[in-house]
Amino acid sequence: MHYPEPISKLIDSFMKLPGIGPKTASRLAFFVLTMEEDTVLTFAKSLVDAKRDLSYCSVCGHITDIDPCNICQDLSRDRSIICVVQDTKDVVAMEKMRDYSGLYHVLQGAISPMDGIGPEDINVPSLIKRLQNTEIEELILATNPTIEGEATAMYISRLVKPSGIKTTRIAHGLPVGGDLEYADEVTLSKAIEGRREI
Amino acid sequence: MHYPEPISKLIDSFMKLPGIGPKTASRLAFFVLTMEEDTVLTFAKSLVDAKRDLSYCSVCGHITDIDPCNICQDLSRDRSIICVVQDTKDVVAMEKMRDYSGLYHVLQGAISPMDGIGPEDINVPSLIKRLQNTEIEELILATNPTIEGEATAMYISRLVKPSGIKTTRIAHGLPVGGDLEYADEVTLSKAIEGRREI
Numbered sequence: 342m343h344y345p346e347p348i349s350k351l352i353d354s355f356m357k358l359p360g361i362g363p364k365t366a367s368r369l370a371f372f373v374l375t376m377e378e379d380t381v382l383t384f385a386k387s388l389v390d391a392k393r394d395l396s397y398c399s400v401c402g403h404i405t406d407i408d409p410c411n412i413c414q415d416l417s418r419d420r421s422i423i424c425v426v427q428d429t430k431d432v433v434a435m436e437k438m439r440d441y442s443g444l445y446h447v448l449q450g451a452i453s454p455m456d457g458i459g460p461e462d463i464n465v466p467s468l469i470k471r472l473q474n475t476e477i478e479e480l481i482l483a484t485n486p487t488i489e490g491e492a493t494a495m496y497i498s499r500l501v502k503p504s505g506i507k508t509t510r511i512a513h514g515l516p517v518g519g520d521l522e523y524a525d526e527v528t529l530s531k532a533i534e535g536r537r538e539i
Numbered sequence: 540m541h542y543p544e545p546i547s548k549l550i551d552s553f554m555k556l557p558g559i560g561p562k563t564a565s566r567l568a569f570f571v572l573t574m575e576e577d578t579v580l581t582f583a584k585s586l587v588d589a590k591r592d593l594s595y596c597s598v599c600g601h602i603t604d605i606d607p608c609n610i611c612q613d614l615s616r617d618r619s620i621i622c623v624v625q626d627t628k629d630v631v632a633m634e635k636m637r638d639y640s641g642l643y644h645v646l647q648g649a650i651s652p653m654d655g656i657g658p659e660d661i662n663v664p665s666l667i668k669r670l671q672n673t674e675i676e677e678l679i680l681a682t683n684p685t686i687e688g689e690a691t692a693m694y695i696s697r698l699v700k701p702s703g704i705k706t707t708r709i710a711h712g713l714p715v716g717g718d719l720e721y722a723d724e725v726t727l728s729k730a731i732e733g734r735r736e737i
């Protein structure tokens with residue numbers, strides 16, 4: 342004997358999500374049975390809507406429901422700076438900071454020869470096209486401080502250098518609130534390397 | 540700036556599930572965007588179907604999509620024994636064992652005066668009604684070995700005793716594969732108390 346079919350189908354669906362195994366999936370499925378019918382309908386609708394209505398901004402590559410996205414359309418933003426990030430979630434993290442008012446370019450990935458991902462497979466060509474606009478003065482490379490992120494930043498900076506646009510890389514060092522004792526050697530070495538006079 | 544509306548709605552929906560916080564919810568929501576449209580539609584449909592098509596069996600209280608449920612309808616099962624469990628998942632656990640071929644009664648809870656849950660709030664009245672059927676010879680009380688489960692078992696056994704139906708309680712003791720060294724005192728004491736000649 343198994344669960345009745347509707348519930349085992351729901352468990353199967355939950356199990357397709359990352360990090361959710363059979364036990365968690367059945368716990369979630371049984372929880373759904375206790376939810377209000379309206380809430381479940383909203384959940385189902387939001388799944389379909391998210392999949393159907395969202396696409397990538399044709400300008401910056403950010404996930405959006407209108408094209409160009411809100412950020413690209415916002416005329417109050419500084420259009421002379423573009424911050425290059427790997428992922429949509431990075432844009433949200435940057436926006437939470439409230440210190441940056443320029444534009445973005447979301448690569449949706451990073452160059453990784455090991456996985457067969459080259460510059461053409463991520464949003465590098467659209468970035469190069471965008472830089473032909475003479476309005477742009479600075480390109481901030483805010484890819485992750487990982488091997489792939491560094492390689493991507495290096496690749497883009499070399500590509501952009503000849504055009505005379507200023508390219509910068511976000512600083513590496515100790516995170517605020519971090520502890521020197523627990524910092525790894527590479528981070529510590531970057532922190533020393535990037536030291537400033539105060 | 541926040542996420543585009545469709546994705547933040549989906550994140551909100553995921554956050555309504557137990558054990559899913561904002562970080563996991565946004566990870567799941569972004570994963571949904573990478574899923575095949577068909578899979579997402581199936582997911583949405585299974586949510587609605589599970590909520591709409593499932594109800595409790597009018598005989599035993601098990602979750603089912605047909606009434607009476609498969610187990611209650613199955614004429615090959617031993618109709619003289621009823622196993623009383625707290626939860627639908629307990630039925631599935633019992634069925635996995637393949638050693639029991641009687642019927643079930645799912646209480647959908649346990650008596651817990653602290654939480655204001657009395658016998659009338661769980662499926663006890665329907666059990667008493669069911670016991671008026673003279674076919675039934677034995678009632679196995681398989682509620683959880685917790686304070687609430689024990690209290691519920693005790694309550695039901697006292698209620699049923701006068702009718703002359705045999706009531707039994709599942710055995711308490713060391714779990715198979717367990718280690719005497721790590722067993723708690725109460726389990727160990729129950730194991731000694733329930734010892735049998737071999």
